[in-house]
Amino acid sequence: MGYTALYRKWRPLIFEDVIGQPHITQTIKNQIRSERISHAYLFCGTRGTGKTSTAKIFSRAINCLNNHEGNPCNTCEVCTGILDGSIMDVIEIDAASNNGVDNIREIRDEVVYSPAKGKYKVYIIDEVHMLSTGAFNALLKTLEEPPSHVLFILATTEPHKIPATILSRCQRFDFKRITTDDIVSRMNKIITEDKINIDEQALRLVARVSDGSMRDALSVLDQCIAFSNDFISYKNIVSILGVVDYSVFFKISGGIAEQNIDTLMGAIEQLVMDGRDIIHFMSDLIEHFRNLLMCKVVKEPQHVLDIVAEDIEQLQKHSKLFTQEKIVNCIKVLTEAQSTVKWVSNPRTILEVTIIKLCQKELDTSPESVLDRIAELEHSLKSGTMEIKAKNASIEKPVLKTKTTPKTSAKKVVPTKKRKVVSSEEVKKAISLWPEVINEVRKSGKLTLFAYLTDTAIKPIGDGIAIVFQNAFATNKMMVGRNDNIKIIEEIIEKLLSAKVKVQCLLEKELEEHEQLEEETHDKIEDLISQQSEWGSKMEIYEE
DSSP states (O other): OOOOOHHHHHHHSSSSTTTTTTHHHHHHHHHHHTTTTOSEEEEEEESSSSSSHHHHHHHHHHHHHOOOTTOOOOOOHHHHHHHTTOOOOOOEEETTTTTTTHHHHHHHHHHSOOOOOSSSEEEEEGGGGGSOOOHHHHHHHHHOOTTTEEEEEEESSOOOGSSSHHHHTTTEEOOOOOHHHHHHHHHHHHHTHHHHHHOOHHHHHHHHHHHHHHHHHHHHHHHHHOOOOOOOOHHHHHHHHTTTHHHHHHHHHHHHTOOOHHHHHHHHHHHTHHHHTTTHHHHHHHHHOOOOOHHHHOOOOGGTOOOOOHHHHHHHHHTTSHHHHHHHHHHHHHHHHHHHHTTTHHHHHHHHHHHHHHOOGGOOHHHHHHHHHHHHHHHHHEEEEEOOOOOOOOOOOOOOOOOOOSSSOOOOOOOOSOOOOOOHHHHHHHTHHHHHHHHHHHHHHHHHHHHHTTTEEEETTTTEHHHHHEEGGHHHHHHHHHHHHHHHHHHHHHHHHHSSOOEEEHHHHHHHHHHHHHHHHHHHHHHHHHHHOOOOOOOOOOOO
């Protein structure tokens, strides 16, 4: 006899062997014990969760001659006959390849005949959602009023494709994805019985990559046994499956938090050299940031993460490197890149550009990125770690001084410093040339600065101009207001105008405050001038 795959060798024989579905197995056992069997059942769930295995156990249990607490004995004549296929009272049909009207008509014609050995004739229709519309219509009447000796068990991974008329005639059971702990527990029993040597870390990795499917986990374990007969290590599993070591995800997210592009590019280079699939890696990286987010916002993340306690503890420590807004932005940017990378010939480039974008915040002008920067500023201000320095000259305010020394003239205006004053005509011309200024910024390759300057207004202020930003774009104002950016803009204006024009950045509310201050100051000066006749030569007015 040839080798039997593990998932076939260890297929559940009683309800207790079905892993992770106690809400279903206990209900069915109670129905069998109380003899309250329905005529039609619908088993829904993802692959490898036990739908077909439960259906087979069910078919034997209701026909078993020595039923024990709802479980089949698997030793009586009927049970053994169903197991080896010699008794034809249990009929399995694959709807994927038998989905026509004629196939269902055959069932309709056969149900009238009594079972050969057992009490019930059971029809197990797998992937029932693959039936055609005509086949569903042919099944409908038989499913609604079948003979008392007939039981239908329909299994599907896509219940939304089944007509409501069929759904309403079945008892529906939804199979859950099997947790990593349950898969590991079942595989521990199997490796003990079959004397397979594998370390615990490798076993957990097999369970994790199986994505909630017991059958997938056993298939992977089968592959690993063929690779190494003596001992299966964690490195063996990583090599066989082509998955990425979990520590790499912490290295990537840590590099993003520290903005260490050299480390990140080195990690990507290693991934490519190891032959890892970029698309699959990006999917796993998104899952990693999702785990970080859960550890950031949920008090007890172990309830929502199917991860061992050690990894959750490390995720909690690692999540402190990010703001909540930053993690959300990472997920958004990576998800957008993942949808793009499927259609390009060089996915590595897309991954590298995406990682650089996550490191250099000025390259990302999305709302999520702006919220992240604002959150970091708020944190720095609250913690007192931000050093605030004036980058631009403040708005000039007139300074009023009184002097007791007599002067010959009643009024004298003395400038405190000498500098070339730009005429109002030059300021107006600078404003009219602003579209050309922005265009020159774009031509110079300063695309980030160009993006920040779009949708801004230009206003005259003193002997210069003000770039006015909407109140909601304080971050844009802060970035443009950097010394190097202001210098670039002033040099472009000087090149176009042949005159130096001072440039500063203001929010709309700051411009309003400045204009209000100028008006109030002007009124005060006029008031002082009008009162000078009372003070005489004891008062002089200086404007600085």
